[in-house]
Amino acid sequence: MPIDTGNTQVSLSSEDQWRWGDVKETDITPSWVGGDGIFTEGVDANDDPVLRRVFTKESRPYASPFNVIAAMMKAAGEISVAPEVVTVADETIVMRRMPEHWRNAKLDELRDPYILWAVLEQHRRVHEITVDKVLSMSHRSILDDVSSMRDRCVASSVPLPHGIDHILKDLEPFIARVDGLREPCVPCHGDGAASNVLIDTQTEQDAPNAPLLTGWTVSGVMDPLEEAGSVLSEVGQFCGNQSSLVTGLGLDAECLRPAQAFSIINDVYWSLIGLWRSATSENAAVDFAKYGLWRLVKARNQLCTPIGPGKWLKEL
Template identity: 20%
Template sequence: MSTLSAQDENSAVPTGGIRGHARTEAEHAVEAALDAVIEWQGRQVAYSPVHGGLQNENWRLEVEGEQIPFFLKIPGAGSEAFIDRKNAHVAAERAGALGISPRIVHFDADTGIEIIEFLEGYRACTNGDMKQPEITSEIIGLYRAFGSIEPLPSTKTVLDMIDEHLVQTAELGITLPRFWSELMREQHSAQQALLAGGIDLAPCHNDPMPGNFLISDGKPMRLVDFEFSSNNERAYELAVMTTEFFYDDHRLAECVEQFYGAVCAQALARVQVCGFLADVKWGLWGIVNAKLNSGWDFDYHKYGVWKLHRAQSRLRDPRWGSWIGTL
């Protein structure tokens, strides 16, 4: 989930520690990360927490001799079960080269620790921002740009993601909700139809949490946090966004038109079915996360079950059968 989700005005001035004076476990982790940055050795560094990330520890850095602040991300325990760090780094580098994401300063492939530019004057989007058509339009523009880069090292479709989470639930001994049998049956039907229609692979960001979109008046939106990126079914990129923000049919059609260049029955059906698959994927993800680490300050199990219930509700739409048939 989001790494820069609280890059806002309240976190503008460091109030935390200074390198060499760590007191807490978290501060010691920051200083250990700083020790790995060779070009900053011997320099004074002030660091302060940036609040809002669900899984990662995030920090703002002020480095002696540098004109801009930086953003440090330390991955949370257990997050490696879902994330290909090297693939995420490649995705971030390519997005940075396009000018749609901040520049990467340091990356450790073994730990996933990353330092990037802190975008001064930017703030993370909120759920309220997502109701604004101009914000939606900018997001789709970023997704179209990111989808144009060369293929990423990792190919993982939403179907692969669901299969991965099901393996994890079995390995962890997780009991899924009683209504899972219905979801599993319809998920299989959706999978067969999508495969029969052909997977349209493209680089996808895959994580439209509002905090992953940074905005500033008069400046272009920036996209961050590529931990879940992969080559995926192109429609999933739009589907997970429109599902996440509860867009109605009218807004969905507008998004499909901008994303694909035109509205057609097949594109709409593909996005609708991928929206169902998105809720199944993130529902399973939440339930698995709850089992992996109970220390996170977020009710992942409740989140996951709610997502699965929402996937079930889509099956009640009288158009569900026609969407499957149109793929």
């Protein structure tokens, strides 16, 4: 399914006929409630349920460009990987609202093999979307993202734990050789967090509905190993054979070690985001620092665990 960036700016002129309720409470991640947008439930002019997402200015330093997110969500909706996008305009995306028995997944629910493998398949299907010239020029790189976010933290006088630079130093052998380890860039959802998965809680056992992907904040064209790293960061801890997660995303099993390295880098990136948001956010009700420190602990743990890439990094 091609991504059409030319038609993502759709007028919301008919919105005066729509009715909106209260802002939707969302459990995005631990200590990250509504961190990347304001969600409002409503109905359109035909009384069909819709969900409006307004992107907040706080997410702009780390989110993909808005037109990229909108194009990715639109294309994914057209192949039933994500909810259908209805209209897009002015940092706002309106999508079809799923029935009440659909909700964001919780991490322990991804221990269910069916749900986990179905989620991996949805990520893999995104890789098959074809892109136009505009999107193909907008690539994400987690290494560039970490560098720019660290610089942003320093410029904003955000205190950084020493562990961040220590971890990055341990990753230097990988970073120096990363160009020879990369896979061809493809469209990716980009974030393996369980909260970015919608599941149907009333699914019949003999005819289950496939989960859908939501979020899309860091989506775009990227090395799929980077997305695999995000998936490993979230669910690798309780998967006995981590290489099966990599192959479930359409990659070779030999890609496991680079994906594990990207997993650590992904944790460092979100640690920096959490610490920066904690220091700069106007929303004091959200404990972004707690989230940032939690991701830093995860990064350290991945370096130390016997099944992690620590030994491989030293041998590079």
